[in-house]
Amino acid sequence: MTTGSIExxxxxxxxxPTDGARTLSDAETVRLLIEExxxxxxxxxxxxxxxxxxxxxxxxxxxxVLLAGMATATERIRLxxxxxxxxxxxxxxxxxxxxxxxxxxxxxxxxxLGRASQTQxxxxxxxxxxxxxxxxxxxxxxFMKLQREMPTTxxxxxxxxxxxxxxxxxxxxxxxxxxxxxxxxxxSVIRAAHYGLPLMLAIIGGEPHRFAGHVDLYFRxxxxxxxxxxxxxxxxxxxxxxxxxxxxxxxWKSWQPLITQMGQERGFYPPTRERYxxxxxxxxLFVGSxxxxxxxxxxxxxxxxxxxxxxxxxxxxxxxxxxxxxxxLLGTQVAPRVRELLxxxxxxxxxGATHE
Amino acid sequence: MSDLQSTLPTIxxxxxGKVGTVLSRLLLAxxxxxxxAGSGSPAKISLIIDVLAPGAVAMTAADVARTSDIVxxxxxxxxxxxxxxxxxxxxxxxxxxxxxxxxxxxRDDLNDPRVSTxxxxxxxxxxxxxxxxxxxMGYHDLDEGPTPAGTPxxxxxxxxxxxxxxxxxxxxxxxxxxxxxxxxxxLRDSIALQPGSELFGANFTASGVQDALTRxxxxxxxxxxxxxxxxxIAA
Numbered sequence: 299m300t301t302g303s304i305e306x307x308x309x310x311x312x313x314x315p316t317d318g319a320r321t322l323s324d325a326e327t328v329r330l331l332i333e334e335x336x337x338x339x340x341x342x343x344x345x346x347x348x349x350x351x352x353x354x355x356x357x358x359x360x361x362x363v364l365l366a367g368m369a370t371a372t373e374r375i376r377l378x379x380x381x382x383x384x385x386x387x388x389x390x391x392x393x394x395x396x397x398x399x400x401x402x403x404x405x406x407x408x409x410x411l412g413r414a415s416q417t418q419x420x421x422x423x424x425x426x427x428x429x430x431x432x433x434x435x436x437x438x439x440x441f442m443k444l445q446r447e448m449p450t451t452x453x454x455x456x457x458x459x460x461x462x463x464x465x466x467x468x469x470x471x472x473x474x475x476x477x478x479x480x481x482x483x484x485x486s487v488i489r490a491a492h493y494g495l496p497l498m499l500a501i502i503g504g505e506p507h508r509f510a511g512h513v514d515l516y517f518r519x520x521x522x523x524x525x526x527x528x529x530x531x532x533x534x535x536x537x538x539x540x541x542x543x544x545x546x547x548x549x550w551k552s553w554q555p556l557i558t559q560m561g562q563e564r565g566f567y568p569p570t571r572e573r574y575x576x577x578x579x580x581x582x583l584f585v586g587s588x589x590x591x592x593x594x595x596x597x598x599x600x601x602x603x604x605x606x607x608x609x610x611x612x613x614x615x616x617x618x619x620x621x622x623x624x625x626x627l628l629g630t631q632v633a634p635r636v637r638e639l640l641x642x643x644x645x646x647x648x649x650g651a652t653h654e
Numbered sequence: 655m656s657d658l659q660s661t662l663p664t665i666x667x668x669x670x671g672k673v674g675t676v677l678s679r680l681l682l683a684x685x686x687x688x689x690x691a692g693s694g695s696p697a698k699i700s701l702i703i704d705v706l707a708p709g710a711v712a713m714t715a716a717d718v719a720r721t722s723d724i725v726x727x728x729x730x731x732x733x734x735x736x737x738x739x740x741x742x743x744x745x746x747x748x749x750x751x752x753x754x755x756x757x758x759x760x761r762d763d764l765n766d767p768r769v770s771t772x773x774x775x776x777x778x779x780x781x782x783x784x785x786x787x788x789x790x791m792g793y794h795d796l797d798e799g800p801t802p803a804g805t806p807x808x809x810x811x812x813x814x815x816x817x818x819x820x821x822x823x824x825x826x827x828x829x830x831x832x833x834x835x836x837x838x839x840x841l842r843d844s845i846a847l848q849p850g851s852e853l854f855g856a857n858f859t860a861s862g863v864q865d866a867l868t869r870x871x872x873x874x875x876x877x878x879x880x881x882x883x884x885x886x887i888a889a
Contacts (some may be wrong), residue, residue, distance in 0.1 A: 565849025
């Protein structure tokens with residue numbers, strides 16, 4: 299990891315978009331995702347990742363299948379998940395899916411493991427939410443063991459034991475890049491460090507610098523566990539348009555109803571327009587012109603020491619055009635601008651150092 | 655560390671997650687000694703506390719309960735039966751917990767319009783004096799929000815309880831930690847601070863909290879609560 303270098307990714311939850319007055323069908327949305335991954339590669343982005351949801355308006359329920367489609371349609375871009383809900387997946391099945399994806403994509407597979415803030419998979423697959431900690435803990439242990447030592451012998455309470463088990467296709471030595479996604483729980487940060495896995499911060503509200511303490515905690519925990527340094531990434535929501543006004547208006551039309559619905563499900567009231575403006579100015583939303591978004595990402599590289607930035611570019615009801623415009627602008631304008639600003643700063647620092 | 659004897663009460667915090675660590679920071683900044691416990695051994699949280707709440711002392715939950723003057727509950731509500739009830743006898747206990755089904759699972763007992771969850775906590779801790787506070791504001795707003803008393807636009811925290819002395823102690827605590835305390839009423843009334851109410855998730859000034867409280871009985875949730883409670887009386 300070179301200081302000042304940064305990778306750019308896109309995240310999609312397979313949100314169903316609109317085209318003019320029409321809402322796309324689920325199947326059309328699935329096919330659109332392949333096109334968007336191709337576009338992401340064309341405009342020079344590094345990673346394309348999809349989530350895991352089981353509800354109306356999202357088509358990302360079969361992640362590895364989607365990623366396999368993308369793998370055969372692209373050549374260079376890395377393919378992964380914005381979060382795989384490990385607790386309700388079988389680690390053996392997951393290994394098989396991702397080792398196959400890695401083979402198919404010629405070594406471009408990766409993933410983020412976490413709980414996700416949506417928990418529909420628990421009742422759907424017959425798990426209890428109360429068992430979340432045990433499920434995650436044991437399954438992470440098994441999944442990492444499968445990646446790091448094959449044949450694998452393992453026993454635990456959440457699935458059948460394995461004795462000297464070898465899986466095929468076998469993954470590349472050491473496994474594929476596996477990140478731990480966290481939403482603010484200090485314990486999850488410690489867990490990522492314990493396994494020596496890179497940390498993905500999902501920051502979807504409030505001022506991102508609040509997570510600076512978590513980053514500090516992560517680095518200190520890595521040190522304490524005797525693990526080598528690992529990168530920190532940020533998952534954020536946003537939209538890039540030609541002007542700040544256009545971006546702000548377009549996003550509000552989709553974000554306001556989404557947050558209202560989430561609030562109804564979880565018992566909080568929808569945010570006001572004033573609150574929204576604050577989220578744009580100092581908060582977690584990366585909504586604006588390429589320059590606005592680039593400046594905000596540069597701030598994150600300082601406040602949170604991130605070397606990977608993933609933008610979730612789709613949100614229910616957004617038009618196909620607004621989505622592709624965001625992808626284009628992230629690749630062709632924001633990413634080069636961020637790299638330019640970071641390079642200028644590191645030059646300044648070097649100059650400063652020689653004059654001391 | 656200085657040897658200055660603090661005249662402020664020692665605050666115990668049960669829960670070293672998002673809310674527990676934020677509250678530790680706020681109270682340490684206000685000068686209170688803070689003792690904190692996670693769900694396991696103190697060693698498990700010592701690094702977390704070192705980095706996220708430096709100055710707080712990590713201990714077992716039992717030791718926190720024993721050594722603190724005021725104990726704040728910041729653990730998942732669904733785990734409230736793990737609270738060391740016998741060690742909290744006679745103590746002032748601040749309930750900052752909420753029913754959050756994505757953590758607690760679907761629990762009808764924690765989502766009953768007739769009974770506030772703080773009333774449940776009070777019956778689980780019959781000899782403690784329970785006050786609801788710090789529950790309705792999102793933890794990032796708590797983190798970003800504290801300002802000195804008298805600051806224009808200072809944010810407010812609603813508090814509710816059945817014991818006047820306990821309420822005034824918690825009001826002082828809330829004020830010292832950077833927020834205006836607003837009296838919401840009894841533990842029974844604290845349902846107006848729970849999920850489903852306008853105040854849940856609110857980051858308002860004192861007058862904003864007051865206004866939302868005034869509106870509560872006429873909101874959908876307020877009407878639901880009133881109807882359920884009336885039915886209970888009739889039954």
